[in-house]
Amino acid sequence: MTIKTYQIAHLSILLGIFFLHTVANANPKISDQPITPFKLATFEANNSSKIGIAIQGKLLDLSAANRYVSKKFNLSDISIPDDMLSLIEQYHNLSHRLYQIANHFSEENYFSKNKHPFVFNPKNVSFKAPIKYPYNLLAAAANYKSHADEMSSPDQGRPSVLGIDIDNEGPHMFAKSPRSTIIDPGEPYYIADGVNIDWEAELAIIIGQPAYKVTLENAHDHVFGYSIIYDVSIRGGKNLEPLNKMIPGVNWFRGKSSDRAAPFGPYIVPKEFIKADDLRITTKVNGVTKQDGNSKDMIYNENYLIRFVTSVMTLYPGDIIATGTPDGVGAARKPPEFLKPGDLVEISIEGIGTLVTPMKSTE
Structure with missing residues (x-):
């Protein structure tokens, strides 16, 4: 090989390396796999409602973050819905983009080094119920062994775990009627005079795709994720109208269906980022712990609940199943304890967040 030939070959190699380096920098890659966990929320900021994706303690306007990442990485144009129900319905086709967004913003100390107008401190926004409104809101009664035991009274129509x-x-x-009962995190529940109001912390299953007559084996396939529901419960009271005695037992409608009786949120965690069968669930009233349970103590777990419900009716994306509450409710205490105006209820579920509901008087 002559010196000139060698120089040409060497130059070609250098040019090739330079070309590959330039292409790599011009078209950086970003993973579309579920590597970085995230939560989803509906929130209000700058006088507009937004779908948020929570990453590293920050809340990002999902649509704006999508536009930013799409441009930065020259990704295909994908439109993000502006409401949670639509996002859930389309999640199968959109999840890879949410993974890309989460993976990009997961870089250590990213938010201290980079500022974007679509990034918010969760403390500075107004959270809304994640879904307004699902088609169905269903709930399981006495679905924790400990709670069933503390409330067991078969002669009064209360279920027994035995x-x-x-x-x-x-x-x-x-x-529960979604439109009448679901309220935002931080919104008050109004206590009528002479009515006994109790606390009940519940893990909420969010359905991700239509489900009818599912099996135990495929029930989880129909789940989108998990959130928090406060199943506000009326336990009688001196000012309640008596009911006739034609049908004995608990009147679930009056006890569970009052206006604003389902505070919901603030986050939904997609199922790929959380194992819902072993989550700590707590309730505090005015800072004092009243409930401290775990989702592993359910009598009927997620699969059984979904199988049963879908043996009766079809579930749709965004529908909610509240899975029951652990022991520690006020009605089972001796003497019974009930909420009063001015009280603050804080329900926390491991890996999801905390739902806060203040109590106020109707007057």
Whole structure:
């Protein structure tokens, strides 16, 4: 090989390396796999409602973050819905983009080194109920062994945990009207004079795709994620109208369906980022712990609940199943304890967040 030939070959190699380096820098890659955990929320900031993605303690306007990442990495143009229900319905086709967004902003100390107008401190925004409104809001009654035991009184129509065969006996379920009961995190529940109001912390299953007559084996496939529901419960009171005695037992409608009786949120965690069968669940009233349980103590777990409900009716994306509450409710205490105007209820579920609900008087 002559010196000139060698020089040409060497120059070609250098030019090739330079070209590859330039292409790599011009078109950086970003993973579309679920590497970085995130939560989703609906919030209000700058006088507009937004879907948020929570990463590293910050809350990002999802649509704006999508536009930023799409431009930076020359990604295909994907439109992000502006409401949570639509996002859940389209999640199968959008999840890879949310993974890309989360993975980009997961860099250590990213937010201290970079400033964007679409990044918010969660303390400075107004959280809304994540979904307004789902088609269905269903709830399981007495679905924790400890709570069933503390409330057990079969002679008064209250279920007993003794002898339950979960494979052949369905759970007790009731419905709450989504439009009448769901309220935002931080919004008050109004206590009428002479009515006993209790606390009940509940893990909420959010359905991700239509489900009808599902099996135990495929029930989880229909789940989108998990959130928090406060199942506000009326436990009687001196000013309640008496009911006739034609049908004995608990009147679930009056006890569970009052206006504003389902505070919801603030976050939804997609199922790929959380194991819902072992989560600590706590309730504090005015800073004092009243409930301290774990989702592993459910009598009917997620799969059984979904199988039972879908044996009766179709569930749709965004629908909610509240899975029951652990022990420690006020009605089971001796003497019974109930909420009063001025009280503050804080429900926390491990890996999801804290739902705060103040109590106020109707007057």
